Amino acid sequence: SAVISQKPSRDICQRGTSLTIQCQVDSQVTMMFWYRQQPGQSLTLIATANQGSEATYESGFVIDKFPISRPNLTFSTLTVSNMSPEDSSIYLCSAAAGTSGGTGEQFFGPGTRLTVL
Amino acid sequence: QKEVEQNSGPLSVPEGAIASLNCTYSDRGSQSFFWYRQYSGKSPELIMSIYSNGDKEDGRFTAQLNKASQYVSLLIRDSQPSDSATYLCAVKGDAGNMLTFGGGTRLMVKP
Numbered sequence: 537s538a539v540i541s542q543k544p545s546r547d548i549c550q551r552g553t554s555l556t557i558q559c560q561v562d563s564q565v566t567m568m569f570w571y572r573q574q575p576g577q578s579l580t581l582i583a584t585a586n587q588g589s590e591a592t593y594e595s596g597f598v599i600d601k602f603p604i605s606r607p608n609l610t611f612s613t614l615t616v617s618n619m620s621p622e623d624s625s626i627y628l629c630s631a632a633a634g635t636s637g638g639t640g641e642q643f644f645g646p647g648t649r650l651t652v653l
Numbered sequence: 654q655k656e657v658e659q660n661s662g663p664l665s666v667p668e669g670a671i672a673s674l675n676c677t678y679s680d681r682g683s684q685s686f687f688w689y690r691q692y693s694g695k696s697p698e699l700i701m702s703i704y705s706n707g708d709k710e711d712g713r714f715t716a717q718l719n720k721a722s723q724y725v726s727l728l729i730r731d732s733q734p735s736d737s738a739t740y741l742c743a744v745k746g747d748a749g750n751m752l753t754f755g756g757g758t759r760l761m762v763k764p
Contacts (some may be wrong), residue, residue: 640685640745
């Protein structure tokens with residue numbers, strides 16, 4: 537399994553500001569994903585980070601609010617833009633080694649706990 | 654819309670007992686099924702994957718899959734207090750690598 541790190545591990549931010557979360561994988565992976573987990577809730581997929589092309593966003597999430605970069609096969613960033621208290625959540629990065637249609641096993645980073653005041 | 658359903662619990666079992674966690678899914682085209690364990694304040698950890706009908710055993714864990722009935726279950730034998738966590742069921746469709754997660758079942762193992 538891949539080892540995944542995220543920075544920062546937590547942050548407290550002011551309303552209206554933006555935060556960029558970094559995700560680093562210790563090996564090249566085909567697919568990387570960003571999830572949100574609100575308190576007491578399960579995981580909701582924000583987007584699939586595509587290497588060399590625009591991310592694929594799920595319903596309810598838009599690029600202007602959650603811009604994503606993936607410059608190579610081991611690194612991705614998620615920016616939470618123009619934050620409001622409703623964005624307070626844990627943001628999780630995951631990686632899958634297989635190609636589309638593969639086994640689908642995903643491994644998660646430790647998460648970034650974001651609090652917006 | 655693809656749905657994955659789990660009883661939120663808490664499911665309380667005594668130490669040494671068998672804990673049985675269940676999950677149903679709506680998409681008949683689903684191909685891969687996963688169980689993740691999530692301790693409070695931590696990220697999900699993959700503990701079992703299952704791809705074909707039947708049972709798959711790994712140590713104290715057994716995953717069971719029945720595609721005809723669209724359910725997948727996780728049995729934990731000889732439950733320990735350290736097994737107390739939220740267990741998330743996740744399902745992958747027949748295309749792409751996206752997972753749909755259930756709401757999770759909170760398991761409490763009492764000493």
